[in-house]
Amino acid sequence: MRTTLVIIIASIVFSSQLPAVNISEDTEGCIGCHELVTPGIVADWKKSRHSQVSPSIAMAKQIQEKRMSALKVADNLLETAVGCAECHTMNASAHPGSFDHNGYAVHTVVSPADCATCHPVEVEEYSENLMSQAYGNLMGNPLYLKMVDVTNGLHEYSNGDINYHGTDEANNADSCLSCHGTEVRITGLETRDTIMGEMDFPTLANWPNIGVGRLNPDGSVGSCSPCHARHHYSIEVARKPYTCAQCHKGPDVPAAKVYAVSVHGNIQKSIDKQWNFESVPWTVGTDFTAPTCATCHISLVVDEEGEVLAERSHRMNDRLPWRLFGLPYAHPHPIAADTTTIVNQDGLHLPTELSGEPVSKFLIDAEEMTVRKETMANVCLGCHGRQWVDGHFNRLDTSIASTNHMTLQATRMVTEAWEEGLSNDDNPFDEAIEIEWIEQWLFYGNSTRLASAMGGTDYGVFDNGRWWQHKNLQKMREHLLLLRGLQKQAPPK
Numbered sequence: 001m002r003t004t005l006v007i008i009i010a011s012i013v014f015s016s017q018l019p020a021v022n023i024s025e026d027t028e029g030c031i032g033c034h035e036l037v038t039p040g041i042v043a044d045w046k047k048s049r050h051s052q053v054s055p056s057i058a059m060a061k062q063i064q065e066k067r068m069s070a071l072k073v074a075d076n077l078l079e080t081a082v083g084c085a086e087c088h089t090m091n092a093s094a095h096p097g098s099f100d101h102n103g104y105a106v107h108t109v110v111s112p113a114d115c116a117t118c119h120p121v122e123v124e125e126y127s128e129n130l131m132s133q134a135y136g137n138l139m140g141n142p143l144y145l146k147m148v149d150v151t152n153g154l155h156e157y158s159n160g161d162i163n164y165h166g167t168d169e170a171n172n173a174d175s176c177l178s179c180h181g182t183e184v185r186i187t188g189l190e191t192r193d194t195i196m197g198e199m200d201f202p203t204l205a206n207w208p209n210i211g212v213g214r215l216n217p218d219g220s221v222g223s224c225s226p227c228h229a230r231h232h233y234s235i236e237v238a239r240k241p242y243t244c245a246q247c248h249k250g251p252d253v254p255a256a257k258v259y260a261v262s263v264h265g266n267i268q269k270s271i272d273k274q275w276n277f278e279s280v281p282w283t284v285g286t287d288f289t290a291p292t293c294a295t296c297h298i299s300l301v302v303d304e305e306g307e308v309l310a311e312r313s314h315r316m317n318d319r320l321p322w323r324l325f326g327l328p329y330a331h332p333h334p335i336a337a338d339t340t341t342i343v344n345q346d347g348l349h350l351p352t353e354l355s356g357e358p359v360s361k362f363l364i365d366a367e368e369m370t371v372r373k374e375t376m377a378n379v380c381l382g383c384h385g386r387q388w389v390d391g392h393f394n395r396l397d398t399s400i401a402s403t404n405h406m407t408l409q410a411t412r413m414v415t416e417a418w419e420e421g422l423s424n425d426d427n428p429f430d431e432a433i434e435i436e437w438i439e440q441w442l443f444y445g446n447s448t449r450l451a452s453a454m455g456g457t458d459y460g461v462f463d464n465g466r467w468w469q470h471k472n473l474q475k476m477r478e479h480l481l482l483l484r485g486l487q488k489q490a491p492p493k
Contacts, residue, residue, distance in 0.1 A: 021054040026104065027083030033102070033196060034084065045231040050082035055118060064281045064300065064308075067235070069121035082118070090114040097186040097202045097217045108204065109184055110230075113220040125314040132222040133337045134180040134213030140340040141349045147429045147438075148176050164430065173206050179247035181211025181223065212247070236277035239294040241268065248293075251443040251464055253325045255293070258447070258456030264290045284309065284382040296379055309378045319376040321369035322400060324453060325446040328407055329356045330400045332363040333372070354415065356408050399452035399460070403445040406469040410440035413476045422483040433479045436472055444468040 023031070035042045045051050049067075056078045058068040077086060087110045092098045095107035116123040126132050138144055152167035152175045173182045185205040191198055204217075210225040226246060227238040237243055245256030259265040267290035276287040281300040288295070295301060297319055300312035310319065317323075323333045329352045334342065342362045344353050352358050364372075373393065380389045414437040417423040423431050429438060443464050451460030459465055 021052065021057065021081050022079060023051075023083055024080040024085055026085030026089065027081070029102070029104075030084035030088075037195065041231050045083065048232045048234065050233055052081065054079050054081060058118070064302070064306070067280055068118050070118045073117060077117070087114060090117060091218070095218045097204070099189070099200060099202050101199070107217075108202065109207075109216050109218070111216040111218050111220040112222045112224060113216075113218055115224050122314045126222055126224075128337050129315045130317060130334070130337050130339070131212040133339070134211065135177065135183065135215055135221075136213065137339045138176060138180050138213075143349045143428075146427045148172060150427065150430045151175065169206060173209065177206070177211055178209070179211055179226075181214030182206035182209040183215040184209060184217055186217050235280070239277045239282075239292055239299065240272075241265065241292050244293040252446060253450070254447050254456075254459060254464065255450055255454065258450045258454045258459045259293065261457055261459065262455040264292075264455065268292060281306075281308075281312075290383075291379065296376065301379055301382065303382055309382050310375060317372075319372055319379070321364070321372040321376075322396075323351070324400070324449045326442075327351060328354070328411065328441045328445075329358075329404045330445070330449055331358045332360075332365075332369055334362055335364055336362075354411055356404055356411075396449070396452045399449050402466075403441075403448045403469065406466075406473065407441045407445050409473055410437050410476055413437070413473075413480050417480055417483060420484070420487070422480070422487060433476060433483065436476045436479065440469060440472050440476075444472060 031042055055068065055070070055073045058066070059071070085104065088106050089104055091114055092105040092107060094113065097109060098105045098107045112123045112126065130137065138148065149166050150164055152171040153164045155162055155164040184207050187203045187205050189200050190203050191200050210223050212223060212226050213221060214223045215221060227243055228234070229237050241256060241259050248255035249257060271289070275289070279287045281302045282288065282295070283302050283304060285304050297316045298313060301309045303309060317333050320333055322330050324330050327350065331352050334351060339351070340349065342349060342351050342359060344350050344359050346354065351362055377389050377393065380392065414423065414433055417433050418425040423433055428434050447464035448460045448466055448469065450456060451465060461467055
């Protein structure tokens with residue numbers, strides 16, 4: 001009797017985990033082995049929406065409820081779950097890393113080009129987003145490449161001086177490119193001894209990586225996995241702030257820290273167990289009662305009457321008039337996602353002059369900034385009145401102006417050091433007074449602006465905020481005076 005009861009219970013539990021749609025024979029074959037080899041991945045997939053909804057079901061949804069933007073897919077994909085084979089054998093001929101795996105042409109790196117089979121609009125939008133170009137915008141910028149080199153390279157103290165040796169792919173991949181994305185390359189094949197016997201697998205350089213601007217072997221750019229973690233691809237995960245915190249947490253872009261101490265972050269952590277993170281569209285007041293990162297920047301948000309407050313977009317800058325972090329001065333958002341073409345009057349790959357004036361021909365105009373600001377304001381108006389919202393954005397404008405002003409003062413000092421031969425401007429990131437200049441905008445300016453934009457209280461004052469910009473100016477002035485004194489004491493050459 002006990003044995004029979006166990007079998008019945010096991011059958012109920014197992015059946016509850018089965019997908020609601022048919023699984024293709026090819027994916028069944030994958031699961032048969034990978035339940036033993038990578039059981040965590042299989043279990044994750046079984047809990048995913050991909051395992052339970054076919055493209056035909058997804059395409060039949062009402063417009064606002066749709067998660068899939070393709071209007072048509074191949075007949076052989078229509079009625080089955082989106083499984084292992086549907087992703088890892090998709091567009092096999094376009095993947096130079098495709099290899100024979102138990103009779104299937106399989107590729108390891110599933111790319112946005114594969115996801116575009118069902119999500120073409122999302123992939124297209126993402127390609128026009130700064131994040132998709134994060135690798136090129138960093139590694140293709142001669143100025144910022146110097147910062148990468150000096151940050152990740154090895155430094156050596158000898159003969160009273162510090163010199164550094166250039167970095168390498170491994171250190172870059174473990175540092176900046178962990179978020180920006182690596183260039184994943186196929187370097188050969190290797191034979192491994194598996195529980196299924198010996199098998200050949202491609203070797204991948206700069207792997208693993210789920211950076212937002214990853215260069216994939218098939219020639220596509222970007223990765224969907226940073227937000228929609230494989231193999232669950234959960235919209236709930238993408239909507240929670242912990243996902244964005246994977247990259248947006250350090251002093252250079254403390255968005256997650258700022259959000260965590262904000263009123264919105266407090267509400268989210270306190271009661272989000274009562275929220276519905278799966279609903280599409282996402283209804284303010286019903287599904288959630290305070291914004292997360294996704295609410296403000298990505299999700300299709302509607303009010304309780306179904307009126308759209310913001311359309312869904314994977315072009316995250318659709319709601320961003322200002323570019324607040326990563327550059328010396330906050331400035332209007334770039335027109336194009338590829339920023340490597342931006343050059344200022346001094347020949348530096350910066351969207352502003354060192355004196356702060358924007359290089360306007362590469363940046364959106366005032367009209368477009370107003371459109372984007374109102375798009376973001378519409379989300380805010382789902383909970384707040386117009387006076388509250390206008391007051392919030394007015395404060396942000398003030399913070400932008402004041403932090404840019406404080407950066408300019410630091411720039412004047414480091415420029416004087418270069419002009420007087422007290423510091424070498426060949427690499428503006430490697431000497432002490434230059435490092436102080438960088439921190440003025442990369443840490444303190446960024447923190448102040450993000451705290452203002454997101455209600456992060458102390459992050460805009462004493463925790464890497466206004467106080468630190470003030471303190472750093474005093475430190476830079478003393479440093480400049482010291483360098484001048486040392487220059488006077490130096491024996492003539």
